[in-house]
Amino acid sequence: MSALASFRHDIPSSIVVFLIAIPLSLGIAAASGAPLLAGLIAAVVGGVIAGALSGAPLQVSGPAAGLTVIVAGTIAEFGFAGAAAIVTVAGLLQIVLGVTRLGRAALALSPTVVHGMLAGIGLVIALSQVHVALGGEPQSSAWANLRDLPGQVADHHSVSVLLGALTITLLLVWSRLVKTTMLPATLVAVVVTTVVATVLDADVERVNLPANPLSALALPRWPDSPPWEVLPAVVTIALVASVESLLSAVAVDRMHHGPRANLDRELIAQGAANAVSGTLGGLPVTGVIVRSSANVAAGARTRASAILHGVWIAGFVLAGSVLLEMIPMAALAAVLVVVGLRLVSLAQIRTYARHRELPIYVVTAVGVAATDLLIGVGLGMATAALFMLWRLARCDIHVTEPEPGAWHVSITGTLAFVACGRLTRRLAALPPGQHVDVELHLDYLDHGAYETIRDWQRSYTRSGGSAQVSEVHGSWLHRAGTDGLGTGKRTAPCVTPQAPEGRGIPVPGTPRPPRSWRVRRG
Incomplete structure (x- = not known):
């Protein structure tokens, strides 16, 4: 197929991914406690930098829900400027891992532990964002959010509850009613909810972006903390972003018949994107399976689709920020509730139950949700090791x-x-x-x-x-x-x-x- 013919497929695909990425990037930034602009910066850098250098041409990179809990904890401990500096160094560490050909080594981690980790993160996201969708404020831990949820449901609610419920309903039913990829459910749900909020002149919190995005870039600043306190955050972001990107690349390979992914090159591309994103004040970047699968389903042929989707986001932020500021935050929170719950995959649970690995999945997920990511993953790996010894x-x-x-x-x-x-x-x-x-x-x-x-x-x-x-x-x-x-x-x-x-x-x-x-x- 000629380059021109491929390009004709890549442009529509890039538009589909762009329409999905805008609300997700805003919602992930909000859930991370970062400036909303940071999510958009990560989406642009992930598309342009990671897309241009990628070893998996059809994979789309950007801010990921799987890193939300880690980033939120990093920002709470070191501030956003410190977190941005940590993201930059984590990107450099990823480049080193890719150059030394350790890309495939990240896949040595049990998929059961990885998926259990994502399920635990999904639970944390859903439990925190459901409070926002109900017009309240999220608490500091998953247990606190779960404990206060009945009171939040029984409390007096504003119109934000209607907007959140409408968003969730559209997300769940749209893909069953309409099969076209040109109108993704996320875009339709956010647009319809925004229109309803505008018509009702609802007094709800909305997206707030700086009037001049270029002048509002938050430059990174190294945290005023000892290295032994900062290093774990650097390694955690680098490793989790690497594993999620490489697993996504492997999954995308199964969706198309084109060239197979070069995992070491992909790791270098992700590291370069994270180094640039952190330098510009953006969130961490990973390969994202939701956007990548939409890219393949929409007919993408080359890396041009991923690159163009980043270009469209940059243009829209610079020229159409007024439209973005009409979006209710309750709608973005509702999107993340659904995204978080979908990280708890019933198909994976059935698979692991069939292969007698469900306890590993459950221990990891509950550990991540109840404690923190490192402890949860450690518990999952220990459980996986015990199961392996038992089977041996x-x-x-x-x-x-x-x-x-x-x-x-x-x-x-x-x-x-x-x-x-x-x-x-x-x-x-x-x-x-x-x-x-x-x-x-x-x-x-x-x-x-x-x-x-x-x-x-x-x-x-x-x-x-x-x-x-x-x-x-x-x-x-x-x-x-x-x-x-x-x-x-x-x-x-x-x-x-x-x-x-x-x-x-x-x-x-x-x-x-x-x-x-x-x-x-x-």
Whole structure:
């Protein structure tokens, strides 16, 4: 496809993304406790700088709801000028991570923890912004917002409640009624609510932008705090912004058939955008899946769409700020309530429940909402590590009696010393004097488990029964018998010594048979 043909697709796509980005950028800035202009600056820089340098051409960058809680805490601790300086340094750190090719390393964090973190942030956003939509003020913590919510609902309300409810209703029903991407639900909801507020001449708080945006840029100033207090904020913003951007880039790759993302280059682009955004007094920038998916759905072909959407925002801020100042803050708060709740994805919850990872998701989400982001993520990672250790040390033991007097025991998974007690109980429950065929499907066997099987086989044979132990798809038994354990997990040819009494471990008390080998395909 020629460049001109691609450009014809990119212009309409850029307009769609521009229409989505304006209300979201304003709302995220408001929820972060930052000047509203900071959100628009981040949207412009994310579009132009990150778009031009991006390793994921169809990804759109800008201020993200996932960083709202972090930015709000940073501003509360260091002031907005200090937070802007921290964003600049975080951007430089991202560039270093990209140059040193550590982009993919950020994806080593469990997706369950990442999505649980976003769900927790979404809960915090929704609980705080619902107070604004109801005409009140958000509290300092998610617990305080939840505690005061019944009183806020029962309190006397102004027309802002009507405006917030109208916005939420339109956001929920518009996409089901109208399928065109040229009229995004966010834009329609905010425009309709603004028109209603204007017609009613509602006395509500509205967007307030400086008359001359260029002269109102807030320059960063390094906080008057010790480095050990500032450094955690820098690292947190850099890492969370990097992980969210890279996960978004991977998700966008699945939506189109064009070139795949270069994650290290994408990380450099995000770092450059954050360095510029912080220098100009903007919010942190990340790749954003909502705007990116809208960009792909609208037919974007190249990075020109992301760049142009930033250009349109800049032009609109400079020439159309009067229109922006008509928007009620209750409408932006309602938008963020829906955005926050959508971060708690029911589809992801069902997926993680199916894969038995829901506790990791829930612990992370509740930890982030109840404490703070770092503690919540730490709890989630600790839970993920415990689940991993539990699965690594877990084996399945199935006992069946295919015919009278003959028993079949199948052991699958990792057979280590921690499972020896359960294995001993299951084997001891077998009736004496029978024939038992023990079949191992193992990815690991330690010496303690090997000794347990060997001792049981010796004891069962002496009591008058017959026991045959064989291994499928592995060589752990042979390695255990030849002191070859402890050399690490590996996939080996499926070979076992062939003995007259059976395969695998020979019956104790019989001469060792000649070493003959055969592969069992199982």
